[in-house]
Every structure is written in C-alpha cells, then in structure tokens.
Amino acid sequence: MTDASATTLVLQNVMKSYGSTRALRDVSLSFEAGEIHTVLGENGSGKSTLVKILSGIASKDSGELTLDGRPITCTSPTVSRADGIATVFQELTFVPSLTLAENVFLGSYKRHWTGVLDSRLLNRRCDELMDELGFDLDGRQPASELSLAQLQLAEFARAYAREPRVLILDEATSALDQPEAAALIGNLRKLTSRGTTVIFVSHRLDEVIEVSDRISTLVDGRIVSTRQAGSVSRESLLNELLGNTIDSVRDVVQETAAILKEATHEAKTVLFECEIPASAGFRSDIRITARRGEIVGLAGLQGHGQKRALRIIGGDLPASGMRRTLADRPVTGRSPRDAIAAGIYYIPEERKIEGIVTGHPVAANLVLSSLPLVSRWGWLRRALEHRVAEEMCTRLGVRLASVRQPIDSLSGGNQQKVVLGRGLLCEPQLLLLDDSMRGIDVRAKNEIYQHLVDFTEAGAAVLLNSTEIPELIRLCSRVIVFHDQDVSAELTGDDVNEAAVLRAMFGQRKAPAA
Amino acid sequence: MTKLRTSGGYSIRLSDLTIYVVLIALVIINTVLQPNFIEPLNLYYVLGTAMPLIFASAAQGMVILISSIDLATGSVVSLVNVLVVTLIGRGSFVAICLAILAGIAMGLIAGLITTLLRLPAIIATLALSSVWAGLALYVLPTPKGGLPDWFQTVLAGSRPLWILVGMILLWQWFSRTKQGKHMYAIGANENAAYMSGVPILKTRLLVFAISGLLLALSALSLSATTGGGDPLSGTALTLQSIAAAVLGGIHFKGGSGSIVGAIAGAIVLALITNVVYYTGASAFYQGVVYGLLLILALSLSRLTGDRKATFRRSLKPRMSI
Numbered sequence: 001m002t003d004a005s006a007t008t009l010v011l012q013n014v015m016k017s018y019g020s021t022r023a024l025r026d027v028s029l030s031f032e033a034g035e036i037h038t039v040l041g042e043n044g045s046g047k048s049t050l051v052k053i054l055s056g057i058a059s060k061d062s063g064e065l066t067l068d069g070r071p072i073t074c075t076s077p078t079v080s081r082a083d084g085i086a087t088v089f090q091e092l093t094f095v096p097s098l099t100l101a102e103n104v105f106l107g108s109y110k111r112h113w114t115g116v117l118d119s120r121l122l123n124r125r126c127d128e129l130m131d132e133l134g135f136d137l138d139g140r141q142p143a144s145e146l147s148l149a150q151l152q153l154a155e156f157a158r159a160y161a162r163e164p165r166v167l168i169l170d171e172a173t174s175a176l177d178q179p180e181a182a183a184l185i186g187n188l189r190k191l192t193s194r195g196t197t198v199i200f201v202s203h204r205l206d207e208v209i210e211v212s213d214r215i216s217t218l219v220d221g222r223i224v225s226t227r228q229a230g231s232v233s234r235e236s237l238l239n240e241l242l243g244n245t246i247d248s249v250r251d252v253v254q255e256t257a258a259i260l261k262e263a264t265h266e267a268k269t270v271l272f273e274c275e276i277p278a279s280a281g282f283r284s285d286i287r288i289t290a291r292r293g294e295i296v297g298l299a300g301l302q303g304h305g306q307k308r309a310l311r312i313i314g315g316d317l318p319a320s321g322m323r324r325t326l327a328d329r330p331v332t333g334r335s336p337r338d339a340i341a342a343g344i345y346y347i348p349e350e351r352k353i354e355g356i357v358t359g360h361p362v363a364a365n366l367v368l369s370s371l372p373l374v375s376r377w378g379w380l381r382r383a384l385e386h387r388v389a390e391e392m393c394t395r396l397g398v399r400l401a402s403v404r405q406p407i408d409s410l411s412g413g414n415q416q417k418v419v420l421g422r423g424l425l426c427e428p429q430l431l432l433l434d435d436s437m438r439g440i441d442v443r444a445k446n447e448i449y450q451h452l453v454d455f456t457e458a459g460a461a462v463l464l465n466s467t468e469i470p471e472l473i474r475l476c477s478r479v480i481v482f483h484d485q486d487v488s489a490e491l492t493g494d495d496v497n498e499a500a501v502l503r504a505m506f507g508q509r510k511a512p513a514a
Numbered sequence: 515m516t517k518l519r520t521s522g523g524y525s526i527r528l529s530d531l532t533i534y535v536v537l538i539a540l541v542i543i544n545t546v547l548q549p550n551f552i553e554p555l556n557l558y559y560v561l562g563t564a565m566p567l568i569f570a571s572a573a574q575g576m577v578i579l580i581s582s583i584d585l586a587t588g589s590v591v592s593l594v595n596v597l598v599v600t601l602i603g604r605g606s607f608v609a610i611c612l613a614i615l616a617g618i619a620m621g622l623i624a625g626l627i628t629t630l631l632r633l634p635a636i637i638a639t640l641a642l643s644s645v646w647a648g649l650a651l652y653v654l655p656t657p658k659g660g661l662p663d664w665f666q667t668v669l670a671g672s673r674p675l676w677i678l679v680g681m682i683l684l685w686q687w688f689s690r691t692k693q694g695k696h697m698y699a700i701g702a703n704e705n706a707a708y709m710s711g712v713p714i715l716k717t718r719l720l721v722f723a724i725s726g727l728l729l730a731l732s733a734l735s736l737s738a739t740t741g742g743g744d745p746l747s748g749t750a751l752t753l754q755s756i757a758a759a760v761l762g763g764i765h766f767k768g769g770s771g772s773i774v775g776a777i778a779g780a781i782v783l784a785l786i787t788n789v790v791y792y793t794g795a796s797a798f799y800q801g802v803v804y805g806l807l808l809i810l811a812l813s814l815s816r817l818t819g820d821r822k823a824t825f826r827r828s829l830k831p832r833m834s835i
Contacts, residue, residue: 057709078711093706095699097770106699107711109692116690158710 006033008197009054009085009166014063016049023049025221027063031166031199034192038200038208038229040237041218045441047201050218051170054199055087056080067165081107084165088155088172094143101126101139104158129161133187149176149302156184160191167191168199173207177301177467178502185211205234205442206470238442268292271461272344272430273325276312280319281305283486288313290430290461295452297472298465299501300482307349307434309482310465314346314432315339326429340369345423346432347416355419355436356407363389363403365418370425392421397447413444420448424455431455433464437471449475469501481505533762533778540785547792554672561674563739564784566591568777569732570751571758572681573621573725575776578759580701580721581768582628582635587729587755589646590620591748594733596654599743602661614730620646621726625719643752650745659742668738678777685773697721702769757808758783783807 009031016024024046031037041047052058054065056077065072067083074080080087094103101122112118126139135153137146146154152172159167167188173181188198188211202208208215212229217240224240268291276286286309290296300306311317313324315336324331324344331342339346348354357365366389367374374385389403396417400410407415416436423431431452437445452462452475466472472479479496481489481504489504544551551557570587577584594613601609624642628635669677688694696717699707708714736747762779764771783804790800 055709077709078713081711089709093703093709095702095706095769097698097702098695102695106695106707109695111692114687115692116687117692117695119690 006195007031008033008068008195009199010064010066011050012064012066014050014053014065015061016046016053016058017061018049022221024053024060027218027221027223029216029223029226031197032214033195033197035213036188036192036198036200036211038202038212038215039218040201040205040208040215041441045218046221047218048170049221051087051089051168051199051201054080054085054166054168055089056085081162085168086159086162086164086166087168087170088152088159090171092148092151092155094146094151094154096142096144098143099123099139100137100141100143100146100154103143104129104139104154104161106158108162125161129157132190133157133160134183147303149180152176153180153184156187160187163194164196166197166199168201170201173202177505178469180302181207205237209234209237268294271327271459273323274313275323276309276319277321279321280312280317281308281485283484286487288463288480290463292459292461293456294477295456295462295464295475297476297479297496298463298482299469299472299479299505301505302467304482304505305485306465306480306482310432310434310463311346313339313463314344314434316346316348340426340428343427343429344432345369345426345428345430347419347423347434347436349435349438351412351415351419351436356415358408359406361404362393362398362400362407362410362418365407366392366403366421366425369422373425388425392425393418396421396424396451411441411444413440413448416440417444417448417451420451424451429460431460431462433462433466435465435467438467445471469498472496472501473498533775533782536761537778537782537785540782540789544785544788544792547789551788558672558674560784560788561678561781562669562735564781565669565674565677565735566732566739566748567751567754567758567784568678568681568780569728569735570748570755571762571776571780572685572773573728573732574755575759575762575764575771575773576697576721576725576728577635578756578764578766579768579771579773580697580718581704582718583639583756584624584725585636585639585752586620586624586643586646588748588750588752589643589650590617590726590729591733591736591751592745593620593646593650593653594730595737595747596650596743596745598734598737599658599660600653602665606662606665610734613734614727617728617730617733618723618726621722621724621729622719624726625722628722629715629718647745647749654743654745657742657744657747661737661741661743666738666741669735681777682774689772693717693720698769700768753808754783754804755780757804757811760808761811 007030011027011029014024014027015022027046027050029039039047039050049058053060054074056074056079059075065074067085072080072083074083074085095106098106101119102117104126105122110118110121123139130137130139133153133156135157137150137154137157143151143154153176156169156172173184176184185207188200192198200208200212209229209232214226215229215232215237216226217224217237219240270289271292271294272288272290274286274288276282276288278284278286280286282305286305288296288309298306298310308317312319312322315334315338318334324342326343329342331339331344333339333342336346357368363386367385371380374381374388386403392398393400393403398410398414398417398421400414407418410418419436433452437448440448452464456462464472464475473496476496477492479491479501480487481491481501483505489500491500491504541552551560570591574584574587594617597616598609598613601612620642624635624639627633627638627642631638689698696707696712697720699710699712700714700717704714732751733748737743740747758779759771759776760766760779761782762771762775762777764773764776786803786807787800790797790803
C-alpha cells in the first residue's frame with residue numbers, strides 16, 4: 001500500500017485554446033497516489049481537452065505538468081505512455097485483423113530471438129491478465145469477432161496491463177451494461193492499491209459518486225471545486241455543474257413525463273404498429289406498437305436484439321416479411337429513405353459515423369434529409385437554407401455562433417441536437433432514437449428530453465432505445481424489454497421502474513400487459 | 515461466415531482460399547489446352563517469365579496492406595531496368611548494387627512524401643510515376659540490349675521456384691514479427707496504431723523500403739528475361755500488380771490479406787495470359803481481361819471481406835468502426 005496522501009500528477013495553470021474557443025482557461029489540479037478522482041463536466045466544459053492533453057494527443061498552450069515531482073511534457077501518445085499515463089478512450093482503438101491478445105499488447109510486443117512475435121507468451125500473458133481482471137475474453141479470438149462491450153473491456157485490460165502510474169478512463173464504461181461496468185470498476189481498486197491514480201471521466205452520476213474518492217467539477221474550462229465524494233450528493237453536483245437552469249428543466253421534464261404516464265392509462269389511438277418476423281434473427285415474432293403521444297422505451301443488455309429491432313424499423317437493416325403501419329397506412333420500401341418518406345425518422349447512436357457529415361456547416365447538416373424544402377427547381381436556396389437552419393437551432397437551443405460554422409466545432413450535445421433537428425425538419429410522426437443521448441452532457445440531454453416531450457404532445461410518438469435505465473424510467477410510459485433476441489417484458493404504468501426493467505433485462509419473463 | 519481455426523489460434527476466412535482454388539483451376543485448364551504444360555521445365559519457364567510481376571505484386575501488396583497504394587510501380591521498374599543496362603559496363607556487381615539501392619531509395623521517397631507531407635498516396639505516387647518515367651527516358655531514350663549472357667541465366671532452370679519458396683518463407687517470418695504486426699495495425703486503423711504507441715513513420719518507411727527493394731528485384735528479373743533495357747518495360751506492371759494483390763485477397767483498404775496471396779494472384783494473371791495465348795486470341799485482349807478481373811476481384815472482396823457489407827444492402831456506404 002502506498003502512502004495515500006502522496007501526490008502523483010500535478011497540473012498547474014494549464015491553458016488551451018482552439019482558435020477563439022478557450023477550452024481550458026486555467027486548470028490547476030493535483031491528483032494523489034491511490035485515489036480515484038473524477039473530473040465531472042458537461043461536454044464542452046474542457047474535460048475531453050484535459051484528457052487529450054494528458055494522453056499526448058493535444059498539446060497544451062501553457063502551464064506545467066509534473067508527475068511524481070518530475071516535469072513531463074506529454075508531447076505524443078508514446079511520450080505520455082512512457083511517462084506512465086495510460087488512457088482508455090470512449091472511441092475504440094482496436095485493429096480488427098489482429099487477435100485480441102495482439103491488440104492488447106500492441107505497441108509493447110516481446111519477441112524471441114527469431115524476431116517472430118512470441119504468440120504463446122502473448123496469449124499466456126493475455127489469459128493471466130483476463131483472469132486477474134475477471135473478464136471472460138479469449139486472447140486468441142480475432143478482434144473483429146468481438147462485440148462493442150467486449151472491446152471496451154479489452155481496452156481497459158490493455159491500459160491495465162501497462163501498469164500505469166496514472167490511468168485515465170474517458171467515458172470508458174459507456175458501451176457496457178451495468179454488470180460489465182461493475183466488473184470494470186471493481187478492478188480499479190486493484191490498481192489504486194498499488195498506488196496508481198485513476199482519473200475517471202463519466203456521465204453516469206450515480207456510478208461516479210459510488211466509485212470516486214474525490215470529485216472535481218469542471219465548468220467552462222475552470223475547476224470549480226474539488227471535494228471528497230462522501231460529502232456530495234447527486235443534486236449538489238448537478239447544481240454545481242449546471243447552475244440554476246437545470247432544476248427548472250428537470251422539473252418540467254419530470255412533470256410532463258408524469259402527465260404523460262397518467263395520460264397513457266386512457267385509451268389512445270395507435271399510431272404505429274410493426275411486426276418483425278422471427279426470421280430476422282429473433283426467437284419469436286416481435287410486435288411493437290406506439291400510440292400517439294407516447295414515448296416507448298426499448299431496453300436490454302448489449303446485443304440482445306433491441307437495437308436491431310429499432311434499426312429494422314428505421315429501414316437501416318433488412319427484414320423480409322416485416323409489416324409496418326403508420327397512421328393506418330402501410331409503410332413500404334426497405335431503405336431509410338423510404339422510412340423517412342413515410343414519416344419514420346431514425347437517429348443513430350454513432351453520431352460521428354452515421355449522424356453528422358463532418359466538415360460541413362451546421363446548416364447543411366440540418367437540411368440534409370429535407371432538401372426539397374429549401375430548394376426551388378432543384379436549386380438549393382442558400383438564404384432559405386440558413387433561415388430554416390437558424391429557426392431550428394433557436395427552437396432546439398443549439399449553442400453556436402453561426403449556422404455556417406462546421407458541425408465538428410460544436411460540442412457533442414449540440415451536434416446531437418442538430419441531428420434531432422434534421423429529423424424534426426422532415427416532420428416525422430415517429431422518431432426512433434437509438435441510444436442517441438450516449439455521451440452527451442446532462443444539460444443537453446434534459447433539453448432534448450423536453451423536445452421529445454413537446455414532439456409527442458403534438459400527436460407523434462417516439463421509440464427510444466437506451467442503455468441508461470433512469471432515462472427510460474423518466475421518459476417512457478411503456479418500456480419493451482429485450483432478452484436473448486426476444487421481448488421478455490412489456491412494462492407499463494407503475495411497473496416501469498428500475499428493478500422491473502433490470503429483472504426483465506436478465507430474462508425474467510412477464511406477460512405483456514393488456 | 516465459415517472459418518477454419520488453425521493450431522496457432524489464427525483463423526482463416528474461406529474466401530481467402532479462393533485465389534488458390536482459381537490457381538489450381540487455371541493449371542488444369544492450361545494442361546488441357548497444352549498437355550506438356552505440366553512438365554517441370556515448362557512450369558519453371560512460366561514461373562521465370564512471371565517473376566517480374568510476382569516481385570512487383572509482392573511490392574504492391576505490402577503497400578496496399580498499410581492502406582496505401584503505389585501507382586509508380588511500373589516506372590520504378592522501368593528506371594531500375596534501364597539503370598542496370600547502362601551501368602553494367604562498370605561491373606556487374608556495382609550495377610546490381612546500385613540498382614537495388616535505387617529501388618530502395620525510390621521506395622523511401624514515396625514513403626516520406628506520403629507519411630511526412632501527408633499527401634494521398636494515389637496522387638503522390640502518380641506524380642512520382644511521371645518523375646521516374648521521365649528519368650528512365652533520360653537515362654536510356656531507346657531500348658538497348660547488351661546484358662552479359664550469365665545475366666540471362668539467373669532465372670534459368672528451377673531457380674524461380676526456389677526464389678518463390680524463399681520469398682514465401684521470408685514473408686511467413688516477417689508477418690509474424692513485431693514490424694509485421696505493426697504493419698497490419700497501421701493498415702487496419704492508423705489512428706488506433708498511433709494511439710497504441712506504434713511507430714508510424716518507422717513502420718511505413720520500412721514497408722516502402724521493402725517494397726522498393728522488391729521492385730528492384732522485379733526490374734532485375736525483368737532484365738534477365740528480356741536481356742536488355744527499355745524505358746517503358748515496366749509500364750504494364752502498375753495495373754497488373756494492383757490486380758494481382760487484390761485478386762490475392764489483400765483488402766483494398768489495407769489491414770488484411772497476405773503477400774502469399776498476392777504472389778498467387780500474380781501467378782494467376784500469368785496463367786490467364788497463357789490461356790489467352792493458347793486459345794489464339796489477340797494479345798490485346800489481355801488488357802481487357804486484366805481490367806475486368808480487377809473489377810471482379812474488388813467487388814468480390816467487398817462482398818466477402820466485410821461482414822457488415824454482406825449484412826447490409828450493397829447500396830449502403832461502407833462503414834468502419
């Protein structure tokens with residue numbers, strides 16, 4: 001056990017600007033050996049910049065960094081790693097054609113005298129590592145065969161294997177379901193008992209409060225406070241992060257959500273009906289309905305079918321024999337384009353890959369699905385495009401300087417609002433959200449919740465797939481839970497609670513409520 | 515997808531074996547058309563004439579594996595070819611050493627330009643191709659013979675076979691070294707490789723240098739088969755080497771495939787040339803056949819190499835994670 005009060009990493013007056021945006025105004029922070037220290041902040045607060053600087057991906061403009069009393073530079077990922085800083089990123093950094101073990105030890109290979117990689121040693125070390133961590137992963141498996149969650153665990157294993165002085169977890173549990181996240185977090189203590197400092201970045205507030213020793217809050221590129229985790233509550237952290245705005249927004253959502261729940265007890269007209277045959281990869285035929293004014297939740301452990309069902313409804317995955325009816329009219333066609341034309345808009349999870357067109361202006365991203373709306377005789381009317389985009393940005397509260405700025409320059413939450421805006425411009429009757437709020441800060445989330453509620457109040461409906469159970473419970477009047485490629489429960493009314501959803505996710509069946 | 519699991523823990527996609535099935539089929543077709551085709555001496559001869567393309571395809575394959583491409587292949591071979599013929603008067607040893615050094619240097623230049631200046635390989639190597647072709651014409655404006663007799667016996671008899679065996683063994687070794695794994699990592703996901711601490715510049719330069727060396731060997735074997743120098747001798751190799759590498763199962767976006775496959779691809783192209791010849795069709799059809807094959811191979815690798823692509827409709831753009 002190392003002396004718990006020994007200081008390891010110290011940041012002094014670290015500053016960083018991107019053009020005119022000041023990401024880190026002046027950050028001074030010290031981390032102690034053997035502690036789990038959470039840095040909390042909205043997206044755009046400078047949190048990711050801080051992580052990037054420490055891992056050597058971005059360079060600081062000014063300020064000092066010292067590790068164990070020695071100044072460090074963090075000029076490249078290799079330098080940071082050599083200094084003992086390991087980072088687990090939210091984005092996965094695996095090479096599909098290599099095996100898991102080869103990936104885990106990539107960049108630090110041992111070889112025998114022939115120069116050939118010692119794969120036996122590699123696999124043995126990988127087995128030992130997975131045993132120690134309690135992960136059920138086989139190092140011999142090609143990385144291309146692993147699921148997102150398995151890859152994220154392996155990312156952690158890789159950083160763990162480097163025996164770092166400082167381990168940074170940047171939203172590293174976002175793709176994990178709760179038991180997996182718990183397995184990962186349980187391993188953090190093994191590291192801290194050896195004197196490693198863990199810097200934890202997460203949006204899961206409950207998780208943060210539970211695992212952290214200390215919590216620092218970062219607002220607008222400045223550290224607002226650093227406190228012992230035992231002395232803070234969820235509410236006080238939220239207030240600190242978001243000032244006073246949050247309470248009102250949250251209350252509104254909770255109130256409206258409550259009203260919605262009440263309302264669904266009354267019979268409402270069915271807006272959307274869908275039957276997906278078992279042949280699309282399910283254990284039995286899947287039937288999903290949505291009434292007007294309803295937000296229907298889809299839940300399940302990673303890879304249990306809920307995401308696939310949503311993608312099939314959105315036309316993103318093929319399923320022969322599927323029947324969809326929206327507002328009493330059958331939805332034909334097999335592509336997202338056909339679905340959009342019929343009034344179904346799918347908002348994907350991977351914002352950067354499937355959501356936004358990087359490098360293009362916000363306005364162009366907004367009108368992408370509804371170009372006829374801003375065109376005349378096939379010509380895009382630039383002024384109209386900008387006016388439409390500005391209106392939508394104001395309506396959704398997108399924080400930006402101009403709709404002409406590239407979408408990449410917005411924070412994640414604002415990017416997602418733009419994607420939502422793109423969907424709303426098509427005036428759909430049914431919105432499909434596929435874990436679209438993953439990795440977005442609390443304020444933006446709450447604002448998006450409010451827009452969803454407004455959207456459904458106008459007579460439309462939302463199907464919401466989410467890995468965060470509290471999100472489902474807060475928003476949804478009905479939650480369809482998947483287990484093992486089948487619907488294990490359809491929860492309504494008072495049954496929509498954390499325990500029931502969790503039970504159903506783990507396969508406890510319940511007859512669908514009438 | 516059907517997979518074979520080997521003892522080493524590597525799994526082989528069945529689609530990777532397609533090229534060998536095609537290879538065997540072509541050997542049979544050739545034998546039917548020309549019964550003495552299967553005799554060892556003839557096989558050695560066919561292999562010998564295919565050596566320039568085999569080396570060039572291995573060179574191209576290495577570069578495609580790191581998600582790059584070399585459109586200068588043909589010009590590099592031409593330039594080295596005319597250098598050998600011009601320098602042979604000053605001693606064979608000197609000429610061969612300089613030729614090999616020139617090949618490596620040209621590979622390194624391509625590597626430096628694409629890595630340090632971050633120019634897209636497709637443009638940078640196209641530009642370089644023009645430079646090397648121009649230099650080749652400057653060194654030797656018109657074709658010329660004059661290589662000593664022994665030079666033409668380098669690939670005589672069973673030697674091509676042994677060279678091939680040596681190449682395959684060297685590749686089996688190299689692909690299992692640290693540098694080999696780094697090469698795959700860069701090809702599959704350069705960003706991930708960088709973040710994992712893989713030395714990007716060093717690995718890329720190494721790959722381009724090896725590719726340059728292989729191109730020099732391609733030029734030397736071309737010199738041996740033709741017995742002279744021609745500033746346009748290598749021109750056809752650029753397209754052929756890309757076709758061979760992709761036919762051989764090297765993924766066009768890098769990161770998966772094997773040089774052994776590229777070699778098999780090169781032999782397949784050579785055998786196709788043979789078939790075209792035996793059937794009495796005009797040699798002009800070769801170009802048509804190569805081009806169509808390349809398109810076919812690319813569309814096949816798109817369908818079989820990418821599980822997501824088979825899952826989704828083909829109109830959907832490819833996605834990477």
